[in-house]
Amino acid sequence: MSGTSWARVVLWSVCTCLVVPHEAVSQQKFYPDDPLLSDNDSLDVPEKPEEIELSDMFDRFGHMFHDWGASAAGSEALNVNTLDEVPDSSWFTNRHGVRRMSLEELAKGPNQGTGPDPSETWTVFRSKSQGLTPGFQIYDEGDERYIIKLDPVEVPEIASAAEVIATKIFYALGYHAPENYIVRVHPDRFTIEPGTEVEDSYGDKMPLTPFRFNRSIRRVPRLEDGTMRVTASKYLSGIPIGPFRYFETRSDDPNDVIPHEDRRELRGLRLIAAWLNHDDTRAQNTQDAWVEQDGRHFVRHYMLDFGSTLGSGSVDMQYAPLTFTYTLDFREMRRNALGFGFRVPEYRRAQWPAFPEYQAVGRYESELFDCEGWRNDYPNPAFVRMTARDAFWAAKLIMRFTREEIAAMAATGEYSNPDHAPYLVDTIVARQQKCGRFGINAMNPVAEMEVAGGRLGFVNLSEQYGFAEGETRYESSWSSFDNETGATTPLVEARVSQERSLDLPPGARDAFLVAELRSLNEAFPDWRETVRIYLRRGSSGYEVVGVERESPESNTFPMN
Amino acid sequence: MTTRALLVIAAIVSVAAESTAQSQESSPPSSRQEILVRKRREKAERLEPYEVSSTEDRMRGFEKAKFPQNWLVKGWNGIRPVIGGMPSGSGFVMGGGYVHGLENQYYGFQANGRYSTRGYTMFDGEFVLPPPQVGRRVELKVRGEYRDFTSLRFYGLGNDSSVEDRSTYLLNDTKATAYFWLNPRGLLSLGAEAGFTTIRTDSGNDDRSIEDVFDPEDVPGFMEERTDYIIAGGWAEFDLRDKWENPAVGVVARITGTRYEDTGLSEHDFTRIVGDVKGYIPLGPRSRILALRARTSHAVDDEGKDVPFYMMETLGGAATVRGFREFRFRDERNLYLSAEYRWEVSPYVDFTLFFDAGKVFSDLDDYNLDKMHTGYGFGIRTHAPGGMQLRFDLANSTEGFKFHIGGGPSF
16 A cells, blocks of 8 residues: 555544534533523634624614514513523623612713813814713824713703713613713813814704803803713723614624524613603614634624603603603504594603703603503514513513612703602602513513522512412422433322422432422413522532523413 | 655644644633633634725715805805795796805804796895804894795685786896894894885786786785885883793783885875784694684785885785695785694704684775685694704695695694
């Protein structure tokens, strides 16, 4: 055999041996790293994805005529772990939901510093004059860049307070948000970088001169010391590559494998947006950034522009009809048209905060508020797909905040009227109760399962938060569970008890156990749907490894 | 070891390494994270540029170019197209104009030229100090206008004129006026105007001109080739509406007096007095509004003089009794009443059912509700905040259906 032939044989042998096909599909239900608390979705993306620009009109109205999402109504979110929770990722980081943040942490939110120092020079390097609401971008003496936003001239404080408060809440919930600061700065502190141009409302550019700059801010209210109140939004780290959509995936981002409409943190955002009146939850108010961390590049997904939250509509008080209907709501239009005026649009019944005393709070109320009936600007593909499980997840997060914690975040809005923050807190709490009740009562509300002292404990969130009346009993049974085949073998017959803990099956040594739990309350037939709690035996005993919630019959919440 | 042997070993190692990776990919995943990593690696193999659709890209292009806002409002260096702005019956109207000072806090200027498919021509220019949007207490406007309308409709004088007598006439006028408005958006505002106009009438270009249907001697002013007027007047307005655009509650009343002095022939000196009251009554919640209007105008000629037909009050068209054509009825005085039941269909759209009634007359004894011409209909109004306001009215009367498209509210 020649050398070449020998080499071929060896090569063939090695290849044959290494590529013997294996069964690639595993039957096991739980893996050793379950429950996955952090999805390490930061596979290195060495080349920056291209920046995209979306059409505002397409974003705003394209969803009115077509559902751009792909998954079927009622399909469940795809990015949840075996506990039915959202693992940390480039989209979301569990914060207050898993570890109670201190009041200081809540008030600080994403802020890493104190914002631009108003005693230093702020250099304007970009400017846009749009009628009465000019905006500009500056860098401070430390070369940090900020977007400077001004409140509507007629309604001081409204947008800056809403922006900062909502930022804190969204951050605590787990979303990635920019650092937003309220700063009082004297107009004299501004200087203009040579060559800076200003763009008027017609898109025409002209050199930004001190005269033009001062003219653009001349109507901005001044405080007693001559300063004006602004919001300084710090540039995000990384390189912006455009907004993310609430559907599909980015085809140039290898880490983006879950269609956005099937991400729970985006579906559940519907409930959160309703709570905080964030009607502007659309692609244009998001930002993807190509960031570097630990030597790797990947895309991080941010939510931006919380100016249209709470009672603020960014450039004025929230427009009264919005949040009750879509911007273009054909169903509502048909009803109103045929009603000949005798059908009164819902928003007309709202009792808004007293005007003008509470104009800085804007149009934010809780009496008429209906968490399920609330509407953002358009049928967001993720929102329309929210299932009972998504709503339950969001409601749990929402209910984590105590009044004191909400007050700590509301205080960062720095209202000059001392009555405003208390009103806001009352309203946020009242709406929190409504959204919490809606999401938690939507399905069997047992949660927070934990094994301790030979018992599996749990809580009934609905009872814990006072959303349920009447006696609740729990029907439970135990089985052993074969992780490879999925087969179950009954161990303990079903029993009914009022206790919120179950004895583990006596003498259980199985690798996996599963408890089936139904909540029996006459007022809530949906609670009878089974929750399966999977336990895995580890070195220190059993631990909860999985929670499976059967969905109730009314699993979807259409936004027609 | 020969070079060939080294190459063979290197090849084996290379292939083996690749095969190991393939094997790992095809073996069962050992962790949840691995499943996800595999998915991502798989996607990394087939990455594609992420792009928006061509439709969206085109829309984005329009937005960046601020189309059509920039084309129609700002134009190219202020030069812009102009659409509409002539009386109904003009045909399709197109033209061009120049605007300056759109973003200016102190003044605004515009000049426009229009031409219609029926051969109408119009030029106008105005200078405003300061522009209304600035919201100052004082506004001064100087306006010049040239119009050449070749076939305006004329049906005869009086409340009983027949639609069968439709004829046309040519109106060619030039006008220069200055307006001064004090407290224009206040509770009580006052205004004054002064100007000069020269008017020429002639045979209409349509198949039947006035003289083909009527005795020209019976049509005041038609026999004069040209008449010059000095105009001076003023108005007072009391405004109690909740807002200027689409008011839901309140009332606005204006009384106007204008003197027309015939400086040439001195045959057509007269004074016009106009009273106009608009009320808005919410019927329960403000999603239902009853809007009412009463307007009366009286052109009172001096002793021995008369009011020329082209300056008489008319009835019909989009602004009065909508079931009739514009200029359908004409005389020295008129009375016009309108009621609109408006209901909210969406935040940006209202529907309305309306009823109009009106008459023209010359004798003050006829100032009553007898022999009113009536019309009724259905309308749609759009009023996006800060955006374009459009109005579509379909009206019916004894003379059939009429359809009107316009901008801004009916009243």
